[in-house]
Amino acid sequence: MSSATGDLNETQLSTSFSSTESSKSCRHFEFPEILLATNNFDESLVIGHGGFGKVYKGNIINGSIVSVAAFKRLDSMSSQGATEFWAEVEMLSNLRHCHLVSLFGYCSHENEMILVYEYMPNGTLEDHLHSLGTPLSWLQRLKICISAARGLDYLHTGTGIDVGVIHRDVKSSNILLHESWAAKISDFGLSKIGPTNQPLTHVHTLVRGTFGYLDPDYSFTGRLTRKSDVYAFGVVLLEVLCRKRAVDESLGEEQWNLARWVQESIKEGNLKHIIDNGIRDEISPKCLKEFVRIAERCLLSNPKQRPMMAEVVVRLNYVLTLQQKLNISLQATDKTIFGKLLDMFPFASNGENSAHGDSKPSSNIKDTSRRNADDSVPVDNKDSTRTAPKLFEVYKFDDLEVATQNFLFLCHGSRDLFIGWVDKNTFTPSLGGMGIEVAVEWYSELQPKCQRVVNALGRLSHPNIIRLLGYSIDKQPQCLLVYEYMQQQNFGHFLFGEDVGRPLSWERRLLIIIGVVRGLAYMHSSINEVIHCDVKSTNIFLDKE
Structure with a gap:
């Protein structure tokens, strides 16, 4: 890599990247593509303005996927110029991390210099x-x-x-x-x-x-x-x-x-x-x-x-x-809204199966499989009485029936997991195909493991642990749990299942394992000290990223 502040040009850039795999992900966009994506730099698409120039929002096509992107266009009056432009292209083409913004590519056309990034919806x-x-x-x-x-x-x-x-x-x-x-x-x-x-x-x-x-x-x-x-x-x-x-x-x-x-x-x-x-x-x-x-x-x-x-x-x-x-200590002693929520969940007081009895909290690592709900245990059961589930949506069975189109579509071949749709802002059920996808798990009866999933996921909140959005128990003995939807099935499916032939690069495998480690580290170091007890590739689910 050459100096980030040296005078770089496109020829030097391509030469310095010719032997690196990471450069393959930095795409050169043709100027007509940029004009199409930004509607000829329509002012209504401007989402920001910095020392480099204006930033526009638009759509690009990556293979067969349409992605939202941010287009940073060099202003002719800017104090920055080609040096900063090529420095950024070189730098972000060689660096990959979940806490660095991703560079999709760049465009250098006559006097136009444009950087194309992943779109960050929450701004700065x-x-x-x-x-x-x-x-x-x-x-x-x-x-x-x-x-x-x-x-x-x-x-x-x-x-x-x-x-x-x-x-x-x-x-x-x-x-x-x-x-x-x-x-x-x-x-x-x-x-x-x-x-x-x-x-x-x-x-x-x-x-x-x-x-x-x-x-x-x-x-x-x-x-x-x-x-x-x-x-x-x-x-x-x-x-x-x-x-x-x-x-x-x-x-x-x-x-x-x-x-x-x-x-x-x-x-x-x-x-x-x-x-x-x-x-x-x-x-x-x-x-x-x-x-x-x-x-x-x-x-x-x-x-x-x-x-x-x-x-x-x-x-x-x-x-x-x-x-x-x-915060957890205060919630337990002051009985705030979070502390009271444990009592609001009906089967939290069913004697020996309650959170005050021998409940064994579970947590799935980006997983909606119900099998490991029986097995996960806290290190110290006496501490489990001091925590409570976070606030979940309480759904009606009939509404979820509509949201899943009468439980029509199975998730990844599971006989107990169905695809449904909820409003992306309120998480309330919506008509099939509208809103965002969720996974709805059906329990034929109010089993202890259903309760344990709710109690455990109410304690845990982490980007690498599956998110429970809500539940429905108004038509007992059935119990329905509503999770975020994992688009890419489970890790084991890619390693050993039908998609074993699909390319899964070494870098991708490392990133997946890092995500798993982060989820487990959070479980082990949190106040709950939850042990999963069933960590395996089929219990690691993958989202669209």
Whole structure:
């Protein structure tokens, strides 16, 4: 890989990628394709505007699949140009991570330079913090920070190549949010590369970046290191906590620089007063202290004393776990709406099979199979009385009968699992074929394993664990459970079943296994300490991604 800020052209690009498999996924789009996808750059399709230029929303065809994409078009008046354009193409063609935005391809036609990315429906973190006023909970904010930190950690040390990547422009507007609210790092036009074996090896470069996020040491010396990204990320952490911009001159001299204002407030003992009012009542004092301590260390003036991003990920995960445990404890003692929900589920009080008896919570790793519901057990049964299922939709049997077209379509050949449709926003049943697909599992009677699935999945919430949307028990003894729909069947089907001949690349297999590990790690480390007891390829279901 050549220098990310060198003067690259398309010939150099294709040469540098000729021996890499990753470059095959970076497609060159013809200009007429771009015009068609954006309706000749229709202004009504503009979804954003940055230093590079306007961003348009449109559809592209990837093989036989139509995908929504974001088209970033270089503005002729922009201070950026070919250097940043080719740097971004090269960088994102060689990097693949779930917390980095994916580059579908690019278009270079005469004076037109266009980058084509995956579309991120929830926009930027900056939008939600400062423009839209979105009511983001404390836990949501923590998870966004962890996702972004993981992306940066991958750039710095986990790229799988001999060089690490310094982003050089980490800020809330370059953190995009997926439909699931997972964060992805974007905009690699200013990125630089350097050795990974020496964390503080620096690169001499002209100072580039965004005021408010710039590492003071980098500004003074021109020595760029990965710790410069760490400093900028510390500012993002404060942004998330305080809901204030990194630089805002309208706030007056004392508060216009966010990092300086927070550091002064900490010295004066005014920590509680800097927190965004929307989350002030959600944060435990211990979590607040730990979170601010992480941000403080990121902002230390001496880069050598700042943590690596790997440590930031670990510390933020600790804060998240701490807050989740406290929330569960409060729910159990205060009998909030979540605490009361266990009593609302009718078979939660059926004597020995209740959550207060010998219930054995289960969890399926992206799986709707009912077989392992009998087998999963908590490490400590006495703790199972202190948690309760999250709020589920309560469906009527007749409505689900309509949603499944009278239980007409079987899911992947299962005799107990049917395809249904619900409204994508409300999850209420809809006519067959309308809305989003769900999987409806039919239990002929109210069996303990049905109860255990509900109790377990009410405790667990993770992108790599199957999501239970609701249930129906109004026509007992039947019980219906409604799950998110897994489009790609199970892992075992691809390895050993009818589709064994379909290509499943080594990279794809690794990504699947990483997803499984994340789901299991969450189960094992959560307050519930759930052991699955039936981990196997046929209990690993795959979504459309």
